[in-house]
Amino acid sequence: MMEEKIQTHKNGTPKRVVIDIKNLKKSFGKLEVLKDVNLQVYEGENLVVLGKSGTGKSVLIKCIVGLMDFDDGNISVFEEHIKDMNPEALSNLRRRTGFLFQSGALYDSMNVKQNLEFPLLRSPTKFSQEEIDKKTNEALSHVGLEKAILQMPSQLSGGQRKRISLARTIVTNPEIMLYDEPTTGLDPVTSDEISGLIRDVQRQYKTSSIIITHDINCVRSVADRIVMLKDGIVYKEGDLASFESSDDQEIKSFFK
């Protein structure tokens, strides 16, 4: 098991752990995807999770928001155990969490405005239409797509869909952001723009994030800390410099 490190602020006080994963296990039939995963996400940091396809990276973040059950171990978010949460508590946690899906997952039957309004309309806090309009316009201007407000998802390019999807997640001011391969399938220029937006979201909304990606440019741009998954466990944990200077062939193959 890896030794647990505690991050500190500049004044030496320990940083708050927002997500704490201990001895996480998840299997699909006989296939053990996560064997014993231990990791922490600290307040305000961007944690990048690296690993080959099939190492359970997406499974890991789906377990964090309760989209997938896990077999054993524990996940605590804001010091509350996921497994002990009733549906209402889980809903509350999800309201504090933004999830950017690999495909964007925009609702096809709704236009951009309706997509952005959807989480606001379903919030227990009742917003007036004016407040909703203000929030959706702010989120759209943040991703630079104010003009797309009345377009349908089918009229948007891959990069625009990702941006709108990001706007939909930040419209509720989340405290945690989970990004599932945010730059996959995008050209290098759009990938850089998305990476920039991830950094902007972190700065502006003070989010704690997990970013799953294979895109090394994205890693270089957004990572405060990196974790590499291999064979169902955390294979290496460290900052960007420690990964780039590593002699390990497995790691080198990612940072060519």
Place this chain on the structure above:
Amino acid sequence: MSTKSTKLADIFINLHEKIRSALLDVSNVFLFILNIVKQTFSKGFEFKEFFYQCFQIGYKTLPLVSITGMIMGLVLTIQSRPVLVDFGAVTMLPGMVTVSLIREMGPVITALICAGKIGSGIGAELGAMKVTEQIDAMEVSSTNPMRYLVVTRVLATTLMIPILVLYADIMGILGSWAGANIKGDVTIVLFFAQAFASIEFIDFLPAVTKTFFFGAVIGIVGCYKGYYASGGTSSVGVAANSAVVLSSLLVIIVDVIAVQITDMML
């Protein structure tokens, strides 16, 4: 000998797997229905989405049901008329066609048409939402997808199919009147008077009752197939296709059961 026994063992293993998977499917459907019932009566019913689905399912199916109903009545009349003329019983035509339409043809044919249009639509829509993670996105937005997507659609089909069937019956009688006027001359008032004089409440009640079950079957099967679609985009097609096949089959089975129950009651 050993090859034969290996083949036999393979057959038994396959059979065992198929039975196991079928039983698992049945139990999953049962749990799915229980969940629908639970979510229907839990707090926070999605009225807006329900009315939207009623509009989508009901209003948007009207043109198809109008044409089908009208043709049903027209064809039935054109085919029955010569026989009735031979027996000198052509005055019984409106009554005969109306009873056929209301008791059996209207409900079953309309339900089958709706299984094709609505069942496949729901299966494909939810299947596409599933494989593109839209259902997961909904769940992350603190929205219960069972309540928002499934309950609204199942209730909308359960409520709209009976209305569509009644509408198809009326269109069928209109089609029948048009058919009667091809070789005869009968006013619409007289035709409808003769048609309604021949039907009784007992013709009407079981026919309408079974359409609620047809609607529920179409909604549940479409939603189940779509909601549990897995894999890539091809599973969307599979979900739509199997929703049509299974709901059509179940409509026929429910009809047989309904006919038996009606017969016993009469």
